[in-house]
Amino acid sequence: MRLSRRAALGVGTTAATTALLGSTTARAETGDDLASPSSDEAPPTDRGGAHRAIARRYRRATAQAGGEWSSVVAMADAGGAFHDVVAEGADRVVEAYSVNKVAVAVAVLDKVDRGLLTLDRRVEVTDAIVIRDTDGIFGLDGAYPSSVTIGHAMAALLTVSDNTAVRLCGLVCPALELNEILRAKGFTHTQVVPVSNPNRFFLGTTTPRETTDLLHRLAAGELLSAASTEYVLNALRSLTSFTDGVRLRLTSPERLRVATKAGWFNDGRNEAGLVFTEDGAAVLSYALFASGAFRGDPAVNDADFGATHPALRARAALGRTLVDATVHNGSTTRRPHRAEYSPRNGG
Template identity: 55%
Template structure:
């Protein structure tokens, strides 16, 4: 008779310690990645009440992968670095022209149909992160060219997290990263060591918005639970990635994750055209997201940083 994994028992779903939370998360990760198939490279850590960082998952974390839209966080950080140094302003405007539109990409700007809009850098960054707008990436390139993005990221210690320049200096492919570097970038962000305090709050407000990406980690959560998570997805061809931070009940960062999945998933190449929530990797991330949130639900982060969001109140107009 087969015995159930004790880490999958209901009483262990919300463990009281970081050590047991780590075991719970690792167990669910193993189960869900086996079920989904594909090749996974991941890193997940927990900040305990004593401020000690507990590693929950280190699965080929130094593998260089195609970052896809997860690197839009890094692009936004580079633009905000220029804002912090006074070289740009969030209310500075760029022009949405037909030439800059990514006609078949993700986002909202391609849907306008008429162009000439004057768009603030703040709005560009919001679209870049909230709806993963591909045209917004080109608009970022107008004020922070590819080589400058890479230079800024290298200066911050990110040698693998780089965009891929093309002939047009204002344009780029989203390039490469490693799970460890993306994890470190997020840890530096919530520690206030990536960009200024104001830019940190701006980035986290957008990434935590309930209006952002919900097909993966945040899928099986309430509105309030979703707003406890800052997250960014990335996808192309067979790649299905997501990275972010979970905050505890006091809005302190308690768990950081960087999950990169690619290759042949359960269902074969037929699922490569499925970028929705029924893709095996996204279903795995949804179950893992629920498990991660539950696993740290009794923990209080020892972080000295707290980032609160405004309470959500739906309205019907006016």
């Protein structure tokens, strides 16, 4: 059964040479895989070579996946300034789907930073507000009414991409105010779509350029306070967050170096995020928006929102190259953000 995310969110009920291309153990690729390197690919040895490897992998993977792509991939120089490695339809206005949940979180946390909200403020979770669309966790609760903190709602918003959490954020940051906050920060195309209920909205549009700009400025501490910045980036890097795309072929420590948010609906398969060096500097960004006719059986593709979809296989192929490319990035002036995986066994 296909579920309508738009209907659900509205008023009705996503410096070693060999390191750049990755080890065979980490990649576990087959010969016909999208991520399999061409026989004539020479491993790059510097930042320029890393740029070429990323661009080459992007062209090859997206061509094999099919569909229409609007993308920006950017890499920081030694001083921390980002430069395009890939720019395809960079200023095209696209449906963001759940990628815009990052913008929603930025707007809510902007109000926190201004003292208008606190993360421990509680919001009511009524039966009527819960979206039962098989995404997220609130629809699995089964016990309403209840209440959660704003912090809890946004953690669910950014990690498991819970759509009920969108409505909970709307209770404290209505659509018109949310859009005004984003416009004031310079994001005129990254906007949600208001509906008749002022506290609900569709997730709206963005451009690849605005999405990467938002991510760059977020990592640089230009959009939010240090505490709020860490909140968003820690959630997006969590191992609970999306792993079917860019992070699919990464180890657990590598996944913690990637802050990512995916979004999907109808034929759209989107993902955007940041890649950090081992010492915690944000040095790579990507905004990958794809839709249209992908390779393979359309009926299968339309019902496939997971790692087997051609667009997600392309993103997994690119993700391996993006993470490996950080070995050539050198020093940076970006403020570091570090995360470590510390599993527990209960208790």
